[in-house]
Amino acid sequence: xxxxxxxxxxxxxxxxxxxxxxxxxxxxxxxxxxxxxxxxxxxxxxxxxxxxxxxxxxxxxxxxxxxxxxxxxxxxxxxxxxxxxxxxxxxxxxxxxxxxxxxxxxxxxxxxxxxxxxxxxxxxxxxxxxxxxxxxxxxxxxxxxxxxxxxxxxxxxxxxxxxxxxxxxxxxxxxxxxxxxxxxxxxxxxxxxxxxxxxxxxxxxxxxxxxxxxxxxxxxxxxxxxxxxxxxxxxxxxxxxxxxxxxxxxxxxxxxxxxxxxxxxxxxxxxxxxxxxxxxxxxxxxxxxxxxxxxxxxxxxxxxxxxxxxxxxxxxxxxxxxxxxxxxxxxxxxxxxxxxxxxxxxxxxxxxxxxxxxxxxxxxxxxxxxxxxxxxxxxxxxxxxxxxxxxxxxxxxxxxxxxxxxxxxxxxxxxxxxxxxxxxxxxxxxxxxxxxxxxxxxxxxxxxxxxxxxxxxxxxxxxxxxxxxxxxxxxxxxxxxxxxxxxxxxxxxxxxxxxxxxxxxxxxxxxxxxxxxxxxxxxxxxxxxxxxxxxxxxxxxxxxxxxxxxxxxxxxxxxxxx
Ligand code: ATP
Ligand code: MG
Numbered sequence: 001x002x003x004x005x006x007x008x009x010x011x012x013x014x015x016x017x018x019x020x021x022x023x024x025x026x027x028x029x030x031x032x033x034x035x036x037x038x039x040x041x042x043x044x045x046x047x048x049x050x051x052x053x054x055x056x057x058x059x060x061x062x063x064x065x066x067x068x069x070x071x072x073x074x075x076x077x078x079x080x081x082x083x084x085x086x087x088x089x090x091x092x093x094x095x096x097x098x099x100x101x102x103x104x105x106x107x108x109x110x111x112x113x114x115x116x117x118x119x120x121x122x123x124x125x126x127x128x129x130x131x132x133x134x135x136x137x138x139x140x141x142x143x144x145x146x147x148x149x150x151x152x153x154x155x156x157x158x159x160x161x162x163x164x165x166x167x168x169x170x171x172x173x174x175x176x177x178x179x180x181x182x183x184x185x186x187x188x189x190x191x192x193x194x195x196x197x198x199x200x201x202x203x204x205x206x207x208x209x210x211x212x213x214x215x216x217x218x219x220x221x222x223x224x225x226x227x228x229x230x231x232x233x234x235x236x237x238x239x240x241x242x243x244x245x246x247x248x249x250x251x252x253x254x255x256x257x258x259x260x261x262x263x264x265x266x267x268x269x270x271x272x273x274x275x276x277x278x279x280x281x282x283x284x285x286x287x288x289x290x291x292x293x294x295x296x297x298x299x300x301x302x303x304x305x306x307x308x309x310x311x312x313x314x315x316x317x318x319x320x321x322x323x324x325x326x327x328x329x330x331x332x333x334x335x336x337x338x339x340x341x342x343x344x345x346x347x348x349x350x351x352x353x354x355x356x357x358x359x360x361x362x363x364x365x366x367x368x369x370x371x372x373x374x375x376x377x378x379x380x381x382x383x384x385x386x387x388x389x390x391x392x393x394x395x396x397x398x399x400x401x402x403x404x405x406x407x408x409x410x411x412x413x414x415x416x417x418x419x420x421x422x423x424x425x426x427x428x429x430x431x432x433x434x435x436x437x438x439x440x441x442x443x444x445x446x447x448x449x450x451x452x453x454x455x456x457x458x459x460x461x462x463x464x465x466x467x468x469x470x471x472x473x474x475x476x477x478x479x480x481x482x483x484x485x486x487x488x489x490x491x492x493x494x495x496x497x498x499x500x501x502x503x504x505x506x507x508x509x510x511x512x513x514x515x516x517x518x519x520x521x522x523x524x525x526x527x528x529x530x531x532x533x534x535x536x537x538x539x540x541x542x543x544x545x546x547x548x549x550x551x552x553x554x555x556x557x558x559x560x561x562x
Contacts (some may be wrong), residue, residue, distance in 0.1 A: 001053070006173050011493065012317055012318035012319070013257055013261075013318070013319075014052070014056070014229070014261060014318055014559050015056065015060075015318075016229065017229070017259060018030055018060055018229060019060075019468055021228075021229075023059065027228050027230075028061070028165040029058075029061050029062050029063070029512055030056060030057065030060045030062030030063075030229060030449070031055060031062055031064075031065070031102075031225070031226050031227050031228045031229075032053040032056050032057055032059065032062065032063075032064045032065070032151070032229055032231060032475075033064060033065035033066070033067050033172065033222065033225065033227050033230070034046075034049060034050050034054065034064065034065070034066055034067070035052045035067045035068075035069045035218070035221075035232075035272045035281070035529075036068060036069065036084050036095065037068070037070070037071075037072070037075075037076065037214075037272060037273075038068050038076045038077065038078075038080035038081045038084060039069055039072065039076050039077075039080060039082060039277075040273035040276060040277050040288075040330055041080065041083050041084070041087070041276070041279065041288040041289075041293075041296070041297050042083070042088075042295060042296045042297075043271050043273070043276060043292050043293075043295050043296065044082055044264065044266065044271065044295075044296070044299070044309065044312075044330070044556075045090055045263055045264040045265075045268075045271040045294075046053070046087075046265045046296070047296060047309050047310075047312075048137045048263075048313045048316070048318075049233070049473075050091055050093055050395075051091070051093075051310060051313040051314070052231060052261070052313075052318055053096075053115070053231055054059075054088075054095075056229070056231075057059075058155040063096070063098055064093070064095060064098070065098040065099075065100055065216070065225055065227070066084075066085070066088060066095035066098065066099050067099075067100040067101065067102070068081060068084070068100070068102065068103075068226065069102045069214060069217065069218060069221070070103045070201070070202065070203060071102055071103070071202035071211055071212050071213065071214055071217045071234060071251065072160045072211065072214070073199040073200060073211065074197065074198065074199050074467070076143035077202060078202045078203075078204055079270070080084060081202065081341060082346070083288070083297060085099075085468070087295075087296040087297065087300075089279050089308060090296060090300055090306055091296065091306050091310070091447055091496060092306050092310060094309075099311055100225060100229075100446055101203055102212075102217045102218075102221045103201060103203045103204050103415055104219070105220065105224055106204060106207075106212070107223055108178040108207060108208075108224065109212050109216065109217055109220055110164065110212075110218075112136060112250045112251075112310070113160070113175060113193055113194060113212075113216075114157065114160065115250065115251075116177065116193070116249065116250070117153060117156045117157050117175075118153055118157070119249065120153065120178065121153035121177060121179075121249055121383035122150055122156070122175055122177050122178055122179050122193060122412045123148060123150075123151050123156050123175070123176055123211075124148065124151065124155075124156050124159040124160055124163070124173050124174070124178065124481055125148045125149070125173065125174050125176050125190075126173050126174075126177055127146055127147075127148065127174075128171070129171060132143060132146070132174070132192070132262075133182075134294075136181075136186060137186070137188050137189065137347045139180075139186070140182060142182035143181035143182065143189045144177060144181060144364065145181050146176070146190070148353075149178065149190070149509055151502075152518050156301045159173060159321045160175055160194070160282075163175070163196055163209065163525065164208075164209060164210050164211050165209070166198065166209035168196055168536060169196070169198075170196050170197055170198055171195070171196060172196055173196060174192045174194060174195050174196070175192070175193045175194035175210075176190045176191065176192055176194075176241075176534070177193055177194060177216075177245075177246075177320040178190060178290055178313070179191070179242075179243070179245065179336070185241055185242075186236055186237055186238075186372070187215070187241065187242045188241060188245070190216055191213065191216075192208045192211070192213050192216075192533070193212060193213055193215075193216040193244060194211065194212055194216070195211060195213065196209060197209070197210065197211045197212065198209055200500075203331075208324075211435075214245070215239055215242055216246065218243065219244075219246050219247060219256065219258075220246060220247075220250065220252060221248060221254055222256040223250075223254050224252070224253060224254075225257065225485070226253070227254075228254075228256065228257070229256070229257060229259060229526050230256040230257065230258040230259070231258075231259050231260075232258060232259075233259055233260060233261060233263040233419050234260045234262055234263065235263075235558075236258070236260060237318070239484060240258050240260075241329075243258060246278055247531075249533055254268060255371050260320070260484045261318045261319065261320060262318075262319050262320060262321055262322045263322070263542050264313075264316065264324060264325065264327065264459075265322070265324040266294070266324065266325050266326075266327050266330065267326050267327045267328075267478075267483045267484065268327050268478040268481075268482070268485070269294050269478075269479070269480070269481050270294075270480070270485050270487050270490055271294060272387075272487055274487075275294065275487055275490055276288070276294075278490075279479075279490075280294070280300065281446065282339055282491075284491070284494060285377050285479070289301045291474070291476055291531075291542050292339065292476050292479040292498050293479070293501065296309075299416070301361050301529075301531065301532065301542070301543060302476070302529065302542055303338075303517075303519035303529030303544035304334055304529060304544060305334070305337045305341065305519070305529070306340065306424075308330075308333045308334040308336070308337035308338070308347040309333075311333045311336070311337065312329065312330050312333040315329065315333065316329065322394070327478070331545055334544065334545050335547070336380035336520055337378075337525075338521065338527040338544065338545070340374075341523075342372075342474045342518065342519050342520045342521050342527055343371045343372055343378060343518075343520045343521070344369075344370065344371055344372060344509055344520070344521045345371070345507070345508050345510075345511050345520050345521070345522055345523070346416070346461045346462065346463055346507075346523050347389065347461075347463075347471070347505060347506065347507040347508070347522035347524060347525060347528065347541070348371075348392055348451055348461065348462070348474070348475055348505060348506045348507075349391035349392060349475075349502050349505050349509070349522075349525060350388045350392060350435065350470075350502060351392070351393070351428070351437075351503070351505070351506050352390065352391055352392065352393045352395075352396055352434065352436070353388065353389075353390060353435070353436045353437070353464070354388070354389045354390065354391055354421075354436070354437045354438075354439050355387060355388055355389075355436065356386075356387050356388075356389065356421065356436055356439050356440065356441050357424065357439065357440055358440045359386065359387040359437050361387055361464065363386065363387070364384050364385065364386040364464070364466075364467070365376055365385050365386075366382040366384060366385075367382065367383050367385050367417050367418055367446075367447070368381075368382060368447075369381050369382070369383050369415065369416075369417045379555065380437045381510065382418070383416050383417065383464065383467075383508065384389070384464045384467040385419070385464060386464050386465070386466060387465070388465035388466065389415070389462050389463065389464055389465055390462060390463045390465055390468065390522075391415075391460055391461075391462045392436075392460070392461065393434075395407055395460045396415075396423070396437060396474050398426055398434060405451050405457035405458045406458040406459065406460060407421075407423050407437070407439075408423060409423050409424075409425075409426060410422070410423065410424075411423060412456050413457075413459070413460055414448050414456050414459040414460070415446075415448070415459075415460055415461075416448065416457065416459050416460065416461050416462065416523065417448060418441075418446075418447075418448060418462070419441040419442060419443070419445045419446060419448070420441065420442045420445040420448075420450060420456055421435055421439040421440065421441045421442075422439060422440050422441075422442075423538040424438050424439060424440055425437070425438030426438070434510060435451065442530070459523075460524075461523045461524050461525075463506050463507070463508065463521060467509050468506045468507060468508060468509060469506065469507055469508075469509050469511075469539070469541065470504065470505070470506055470538065471505045471506060471507045471512060471538070471539045471541055472501060472502065472503050472505065472538060472539070472540045472541070473501075473503075473505040473540075473541050473542075473543065474499060474500070474504040474531065474541070474542045474543065475499075475500040475501060475502065475526070475538065475543045476500075476502075476542065476543060477495055477497055477498050477499075478495055478498060479494065479495060479498045480494060480495055481493060481494070481495040482497075497530065502526075507522070507539070507541065511539075512539045515530070517529060517530055519544050521547075523545065523549065525541065525543075525546070526544070526546035526547050527541055527545050527547075528541040528542065528543050529541065530542075532562060
């Protein structure tokens with residue numbers, strides 16, 4: 001038997017539905033949309049929805065719209081509209097001419113609301129928000145009819161028009177659909193269609209004093225745009241009967257079908273705009289683009305390549321059941337991409353000075369270093385060797401345990417691209433801390449190999465003291481220390497050590513001089529990217545991700561499937 005086609009990467013139940021619809025000739029063209037509310041920055045969960053909707057439009061004959069569901073002016077801002085467009089583009093997708101706003105449809109949505117009133121399918125309710133909430137009932141108890149439910153069409157129209165004209169204060173009245181207060185599905189218990197809101201809207205200004213609810217606007221916006229497959233996350237499954245009710249009752253130009261998929265959840269991460277907004281507002285992070293944030297802006301600043309995100313969402317696939325993805329999977333994709341694409345350099349995070357005693361004072365020489373071990377086209381560069389160098393503090397131990405093969409008194413190691421060196425002395429400060437090492441080098445080992453064939457067990461990175469540059473290096477750890485942080489009390493789960501600042505690091509001079517925002521690998525340390533906080537003379541580098549790759553090992557062992 002052959003493998004089922006659905007098992008291929010990039011094939012999922014939604015694409016299968018679309019293929020079947022096309023095979024049956026239901027559509028000539030598939031139209032999807034990504035419908036963010038502009039009330040925050042996009043996060044990696046949105047990347048999944050973007051890749052799904054725009055990906056479908058690339059794979060099948062069709063198009064994908066970017067539509068802002070801008071129905072709540074109190075929470076929405078132009079800053080978010082701009083950042084969302086930048087993020088979708090950065091991820092590698094393009095809506096072409098198909099940029100839309102739900103607010104473009106406010107007039108039509110209003111006319112349709114009047115039509116619902118005329119058809120006896122909507123009414124103005126004077127109850128307070130609290131009264132409406134308590135009379136809605138529960139999962140086990142039916143709701144109660146509003147005392148205003150049987151108003152005449154004339155009275156409803158009059159009140160609704162006066163709501164629109166701005167005659168009443170916020171919250172005084174709402175327009176509700178007249179469906180069924182005893183419906184098993186609570187979403188059908190006379191949902192609110194319009195609320196009074198005297199607020200400035202980023203696009204319609206002060207024209208409107210009433211705004212449609214998301215539930216009322218969403219499906220009709222899809223219908224107006226001719227969306228064929230309206231793809232959303234599972235929490236809207238129970239709203240589908242309501243959306244279908246509107247589509248049935250209103251003279252909409254097309255009939256979208258909604259399909260729900262499982263939202264992305266990641267370990268050690270919260271993907272809720274409410275939480276992310278609070279992290280920013282309460283100063284737990286330095287902004288929406290803080291490199292610890294799971295936002296696309298944060299990941300971009302951190303040096304995460306968009307290709308790694310695309311690969312990640314491809315690997316996790318699209319399913320109908322909720323699950324939590326190991327953040328290690330994301331890290332794996334980032335490492336794979338950066339390993340392939342990033343140039344190698346050297347950086348010393350915690351420098352320890354080394355003096356090569358038998359290297360002549362005042363002398364230097366240029367050595368050749370490889371830019372990418374797997375890509376000869378990446379070429380080579382020169383690094384300067386001299387009498388004074390820096391190595392990593394961690395790479396030296398005065399009293400090493402048995403399996404420590406790096407530098408220790410009397411032990412010989414290789415300095416990458418340079419020479420074998422041997423530690424001959426240790427200089428300490430008053431507190432007994434090692435502050436400098438004395439070494440000798442073997443001039444016969446230039447390039448890192450001994451003509452007599454003797455071996456060393458460690459190769460270490462290093463930098464010349466004079467021809468390297470001080471830098472600040474920022475190391476990020478998980479923002480939350482709990483693998484499943486509590487969204488309702490997230491502050492308690494914040495990792496107090498999510499940011500480590502190494503202010504005395506050193507990097508190759510060429511790295512400091514270049515303004516490139518391409519991430520690079522500092523050998524043996526991980527992938528780093530220049531941060532926008534850099535100032536002349538003091539570059540700041542963020543670690544995108546370390547080299548350690550436990551997830552890859554687990555994948556290889558078959559513990560986790562990809
Ligand atoms: P909140 O974070 O408060 O739940 P939201 O992220 O759902 O808000 P929207 O602007 O409504 O905000 O999201 C736009 C689209 O992105 C929606 O279609 C939504 O289903 C999808 N989306 C949001 N979060 C995720 C996620 N974690 N995984 C997959 N898709 C998501
Ligand atoms: Mg939402």
